[in-house]
Amino acid sequence: MAQARPSMQELIRRRRRAGFVGRGAERAVFRGNFDLPPEDERHRFLFHVHGNAGVGKTFLVRELEQIAREKGALTAYVDEGVGGLPEAMGVIARQFASQGRRLKEVERLLAAQRARRHEAEAGLALEGEAGGPSVGSVVAARAGLVGLGMVPGVGALAGVLDAGQLAQGAERLRAGLSARFRSQEDVQLVLAPERVLTPVLLGELNEAASAVPWVVLFFDTFERTGVFLDEWLHDLMDSDQYGTLAPNVVVVTSGQRPFDTARWGAFADFMTDLPLGPFTDAEARGLLAGKGVVDEPVVEEVLRLTGGLPVLVSTLAEQHPADPDDVGDPSATAVERFLKWEQDPVRRAVALACALPRSLDMDVFRAAAECPAEEADALFAWLRGLPFVDDRGGDRVRYHDLVREPMLRLQRRRSPRGWAERHNRLAEVFARWRAEAELGREPAEFRADEEWRALRLAESYHSLCARPRTAQTMLPADLVAACADGDDVVGRWVRLVAEAGEDTDAETVRTYGRALTDAFADGGAAGLLRLLLSRARGDEPWRAEAWAHHGDALARAGDFERALESWDRALALEPDLVRALRAKAVTLGGMRDYREALDALDRVVALEPANGYHHILRGEHHRMAGHPDEAVRDLDEGLRLDPGSDFGWASRGTAHFARGELDLALADLNRALDLKPAYAWALVRRARVWRDLGDPEHRLADLDRAVQLQPDWAWSYCERGDALRTTGRDEEALADFDRAVALDPDYASAYASRGASLANLGRDEEALTDLDRSLELNPSSAWAQEQRAAVRRRLDAI
Numbered sequence: 146m147a148q149a150r151p152s153m154q155e156l157i158r159r160r161r162r163a164g165f166v167g168r169g170a171e172r173a174v175f176r177g178n179f180d181l182p183p184e185d186e187r188h189r190f191l192f193h194v195h196g197n198a199g200v201g202k203t204f205l206v207r208e209l210e211q212i213a214r215e216k217g218a219l220t221a222y223v224d225e226g227v228g229g230l231p232e233a234m235g236v237i238a239r240q241f242a243s244q245g246r247r248l249k250e251v252e253r254l255l256a257a258q259r260a261r262r263h264e265a266e267a268g269l270a271l272e273g274e275a276g277g278p279s280v281g282s283v284v285a286a287r288a289g290l291v292g293l294g295m296v297p298g299v300g301a302l303a304g305v306l307d308a309g310q311l312a313q314g315a316e317r318l319r320a321g322l323s324a325r326f327r328s329q330e331d332v333q334l335v336l337a338p339e340r341v342l343t344p345v346l347l348g349e350l351n352e353a354a355s356a357v358p359w360v361v362l363f364f365d366t367f368e369r370t371g372v373f374l375d376e377w378l379h380d381l382m383d384s385d386q387y388g389t390l391a392p393n394v395v396v397v398t399s400g401q402r403p404f405d406t407a408r409w410g411a412f413a414d415f416m417t418d419l420p421l422g423p424f425t426d427a428e429a430r431g432l433l434a435g436k437g438v439v440d441e442p443v444v445e446e447v448l449r450l451t452g453g454l455p456v457l458v459s460t461l462a463e464q465h466p467a468d469p470d471d472v473g474d475p476s477a478t479a480v481e482r483f484l485k486w487e488q489d490p491v492r493r494a495v496a497l498a499c500a501l502p503r504s505l506d507m508d509v510f511r512a513a514a515e516c517p518a519e520e521a522d523a524l525f526a527w528l529r530g531l532p533f534v535d536d537r538g539g540d541r542v543r544y545h546d547l548v549r550e551p552m553l554r555l556q557r558r559r560s561p562r563g564w565a566e567r568h569n570r571l572a573e574v575f576a577r578w579r580a581e582a583e584l585g586r587e588p589a590e591f592r593a594d595e596e597w598r599a600l601r602l603a604e605s606y607h608s609l610c611a612r613p614r615t616a617q618t619m620l621p622a623d624l625v626a627a628c629a630d631g632d633d634v635v636g637r638w639v640r641l642v643a644e645a646g647e648d649t650d651a652e653t654v655r656t657y658g659r660a661l662t663d664a665f666a667d668g669g670a671a672g673l674l675r676l677l678l679s680r681a682r683g684d685e686p687w688r689a690e691a692w693a694h695h696g697d698a699l700a701r702a703g704d705f706e707r708a709l710e711s712w713d714r715a716l717a718l719e720p721d722l723v724r725a726l727r728a729k730a731v732t733l734g735g736m737r738d739y740r741e742a743l744d745a746l747d748r749v750v751a752l753e754p755a756n757g758y759h760h761i762l763r764g765e766h767h768r769m770a771g772h773p774d775e776a777v778r779d780l781d782e783g784l785r786l787d788p789g790s791d792f793g794w795a796s797r798g799t800a801h802f803a804r805g806e807l808d809l810a811l812a813d814l815n816r817a818l819d820l821k822p823a824y825a826w827a828l829v830r831r832a833r834v835w836r837d838l839g840d841p842e843h844r845l846a847d848l849d850r851a852v853q854l855q856p857d858w859a860w861s862y863c864e865r866g867d868a869l870r871t872t873g874r875d876e877e878a879l880a881d882f883d884r885a886v887a888l889d890p891d892y893a894s895a896y897a898s899r900g901a902s903l904a905n906l907g908r909d910e911e912a913l914t915d916l917d918r919s920l921e922l923n924p925s926s927a928w929a930q931e932q933r934a935a936v937r938r939r940l941d942a943i
Contacts, residue, residue, distance in 0.1 A: 168205050168428070171419050175209050175397075178417075179216040179359060183392035189417045190382065194399040195367075196421030201455035202399045203535055205421065206365050209397055218359035218395075219244055225366040228633035229373050230339045231258055234346055237362065241353065248349040251342065258338050259593055339377060343387040354391035367400025374398075379408055423453030436462040456545050460533050491516065495524050496531070500552035501567060503606060503644070504543040512574040513567075553648050568611035575604035592626070598634065606641050613651035616642065621677045622687040624661070628670045628694035635673065639665050671698035689719035696725065700732055708732060723752055727759070730766070739770035757787025765796045768803065776800040791820035795827040802834055810834050825854040829864050836868070844868050852881075859888035863895045866902070875902040893923035901932050904939075912936050 171194075181188040192209075194202050203224075210220050221237040235255050238248040354360045364374055378396065380386045398404075403418065424432065426448065432455075433444055443466050451457040495514045502509050510525045511518075528534055533548035544552070557564045579600040583591045591597045605623060609616055620642060627635045639661045646655030664676040674695040681688055696711035709732060715725040730745035746763040753759055764779030780797035787793060798813030814831040818824055828851040835844035848865035855861055866881030882899035885892055900915035916933040920926065 168201070168208070168421070171205060171421070172208060172212065174417060174419070176212050176216075178395070179213075179218075189415060190395060191412065191416035192395070192397045192419055193367075193404050193416060194397070194419045194421060195401060195403050200421040200423060202401075202421060203365055204455065205419075206363055206397060206399045210361070210363055213359065213361040213395070216359060217357060218361045219246055219353055219357045220361045220363065222363040222365065223370065223374075224364075225369040227370065228637050229631075230377055231255060231342060232633065233364075233370070233374065234342055237346070246353045246356070248346065248353070250345050251349055254342055254345055258342070343377070343381065347381070347388045347390060350394065351389070351391040354393050357393075359393050359395060360391065361395045361397060364396070364398045365400075367398045368402055369400075371398075371400060375405065375408065379412075383412055424455050424458060425453070429453050429458050432458055433462045437465055438462055456533060456548070460531075460548060463531065491520070492524065492527065495528065497552055497556060498567065499528060500544055500549045500556070501571060501607075501610075502603065504541050506540045506542075508578075509603075512571060550648075554650070557650065565611045568607045572604050572607035572611060575600050575607060579604055592630065598630075598637075602637060602641055605638075606645055609642070609645040609654060610649050613645070613649045613654045616645075616654045616657050617680065620657075621681075621685065621691075624673065624677060625687045625691045625694060628674060628691075628698070632669060635665065635670055639673070669698060669702075671695055671702065674698065689715045689722050689725070691715075692718065693722060693725040693728065697728055700728065705732055705736065721748075721752055723749055726752075727762070731762070734766050734769060737769075739766060742766050743770065755786065757783045757785070757790065757793070759783075760786065761790055761793040761796060764793075764800070768796060768800045771803075773800045773803040777804070789820065791817045791824055791827070794820065795824065795830060798827070798834075799830045802830070802837075807834055807837055811838070823854055825851040825858065825861060828854070829861055832864060832868065836871075841868065841872055845872075857888060859885040859892050859895065862888070863892065863898060866895075867898050870898060870902045870905070873905075875905045878902045879906075891922055893919045893926065893929070896922070897926060897929040897932060900929075900936070904932065904936050909936050909940050913940065 175192060178189055178192075183190075194205055194209075196202055206222075210222060213220050219241060221240040223233050223236050227233045227236055234251060238251045238255070241248055242252075350360060364370060364378070367374070378398070381390060382396065403420070404416075409416070423429075429448055429451075430444060433439070433447060438444060438447070447458060447461050447466070451461065495516055498513045498515065499505055499510060502513055505513065505528075507521070507525055510528070511521050514521070514524060516524055529542055533545045534542050535545055543549075556567075579597060582594065582597045582600060586594075601623065605620065608619060612619070620638075624635070624638055627638050639658070642654065642661055643658035646658040660676060661673060664672040666672075668675065674691050678688065678691055678695070681691075692711050692715035696708040696715065699705075699708035699711060709729060712725045712729040712732075715722055716729075719725075726745045726749045730742045730749065733739075733742035733745065743763065743766055746759070746766060750756075750759050750763055760779045760783030762783075764776045764783055767773075767779060768776035777797060777800045780793055780800060784790060784793045784797065794813045794817035798810045798817060801807075801813060802810035811831065811834050814827050814834060817827040818831065821827070828847040832844045832847040832851070835841070835847065845865070845868050848861060848868055851858070851861040852865055862881040862885040866878040866885065869875070869878035869881065879899060879902050882895050882902065885895040886899065889895065896915045896919035900912040900919060903909075903912035903915060913933065913936050916929055916936060919929045920933065923929070
């Protein structure tokens with residue numbers, strides 16, 4: 146049976162949906178794009194809405210999303226509520242799931258990424274045996290994080306690092322971190338999560354796109370989110386860096402500024418620019434007429450005072466003014482004018498009270514409005530329908546800034562004590578909810594919970610609004626703790642202080658927020674912590690944690706000497722601070738100062754003897770220091786406490802190998818790879834066991850897999866080159882040695898092995914050059930000395 150056509154009334158209702166009037170041309174262009182197949186040259190893959198605050202960008206974007214859904218599209222909407230790419234991908238996954246399309250692998254990786262961030266504080270300990278990558282190359286690799294922009298916000302720190310190190314580093318860092326993290330995927334989830342997450346997102350996005358007519362991704366408030374989304378989106382749409390994108394995917398972005406032509410200029414033929422200005426006279430009049438405001442003097446006054454700004458026109462239209470005197474200047478007495486025609490005193494009071502929270506759901510509404518319980522549902526529904534309340538989907542709403550700001554100002558000036566009391570009451574509510582979220586959980590667990598973070602931020606915002614003079618004593622502990630959770634979380638705290646400064650109109654908070662913003666923008670977490678410590682009185686309990694986090698930030702930027710100084714300052718204040726001891730130990734291990742590293746780890750294990758990871762960490766450092774018996778002892782205990790540690794099994798397998806216990810080594814490394822099949826470090830270790838067991842086929846298979854997993858790891862190339870060389874495949878081996886040397890120009894073993902292959906091929910002059918270079922880097926290598934002597938004898942005999 147043919148589907149009945151909608152009536153005229155239904156079509157009119159659709160067009161008036163959510164009070165949307167105007168922007169007909171923009172809607173028509175977007176709607177018409179779905180009638181063009183992706184192969185049609187007229188089809189556009191990107192739409193960019195832009196214009197000043199208040200012109201109705203979000204209203205239009207929400208309308209475009211509704212149009213897309215009517216066309217059968219799977220949609221996701223992302224705004225400034227996210228602080229980074231992983232959060233944005235999480236929002237996309239959740240919204241797809243709500244429409245029946247789960248991105249299961251993306252969800253799994255996001256959960257793993259959150260877990261690995263917390264593991265990352267342990268840093269890395271690198272290979273220590275002779276012939277491994279050089280210490281200088283490891284330092285360069287870490288410093289390369291700064292040079293390649295993988296550590297955001299380091300600012301002036303980059304200036305203290307050697308330019309050559311900056312140019313060389315990031316590729317080799319991943320190789321070094323593999324000694325600590327459980328796979329290359331884990332390393333990348335910490336250092337550059339978008340590199341792991343994006344290809345998986347694309348794969349699952351394409352799979353979803355094959356089952357629906359269209360997929361449309363909306364990115365609102367791009368003036369804020371573009372900081373981390375702009376380059377990523379460009380790479381996603383205009384290159385195959387992360388893979389291919391299904392042709393029926395459309396992207397819509399919205400922000401205050403036009404797209405950067407330097408980046409997106411070449412994309413002009415594939416995108417539609419939608420600049421928004423104030424409503425035209427006709428659009429504004431249409432909106433007013435739709436609300437019954439048709440008296441010409443009233444219309445003229447509304448147009449004069451609003452300048453056609455949609456949010457203000459819509460708000461005043463809702464009040465149905467009947468006389469020009471009913472229309473006030475929204476820039477001066479906006480609140481009174483917004484609510485003047487609402488005669489119900491309860492609704493008026495609710496509208497004002499609900500401006501205090503930065504966003505609301507039903508629970509926050511009840512806490513802010515303090516209305517009778519039996520009226521709460523109806524009042525919340527009424528509030529959500531107000532034109533200046535932005536319903537962003539789900540259960541959370543927020544006021545438009547142009548309306549919220551004067552509402553806050555009115556309440557603050559009318560009753561300063563009432564302002565403080567209401568904010569204090571909200572702070573107590575959020576504190577109670579936050580305490581409930583902590584019950585039965587360890588700090589590390591609840592601090593990683595997004596719900597707990599949101600509650601703590603809201604609690605702090607309202608406390609700050611109630612007592613702005615306490616900012617510099619109330620906030621530092623939270624700012625310091627946030628440094629353990631990554632720059633995204635720190636950035637949210639910094640923005641909170643800046644917003645509170647504006648909302649309270651308190652110069653002390655505004656100045657403090659400005660200082661925090663500048664310090665974080667210039668120096669990242671390290672810069673922020675330096676500011677906090679410089680302003681400390683000297684008796685604050687958070688100072689030791691601050692110095693520990695400061696050391697972590699410096700180490701991530703490659704400034705290891707200063708990092709060690711910061712950890713020592715933390716330990717001077719709190720000698721038993723495990724995180725500082727552990728970070729110091731791992732960094733010393735990476736610098737091959739095993740004696741001091743082990744001293745620190747002895748204290749760590751004594752302080753937390755039930756922590757299996759600490760025993761495993763000390764066992765690995767014993768192994769690197771050449772103490773296989775002590776390593777096995779510690780690793781036995783660590784695996785007893787934590788039998789699921791793939792790193793522990795791989796480390797113990799390597800220690801058994803050092804003791805010549807090949808069967809035990811193979812069993813442990815097999816167990817590690819059962820737990821983590823994509824564990825490149827364990828594959829290379831197992832390849833050495835296969836070598837000594839006389840099994841070249843399994844050896845090469847493991848090394849091929851390791852190179853595939855980590856194509857930028859010098860060690861795996863050198864190991865595979867050796868495997869090829871010993872089976873007479875010297876030409877193939879040379880390609881691997883060349884790659885190893887390109888990745889690590891100071892890799893002594895790679896030069897020695899390449900020299901041996903060149904000698905096997907009769908290229909003695911080239912062989913001698915490589916062997917000389919190897920012995921310059923590692924004069925004690927007996928094998929390189931033997932190889933060089935043999936080549937010299939042949940050359941002398943000519």
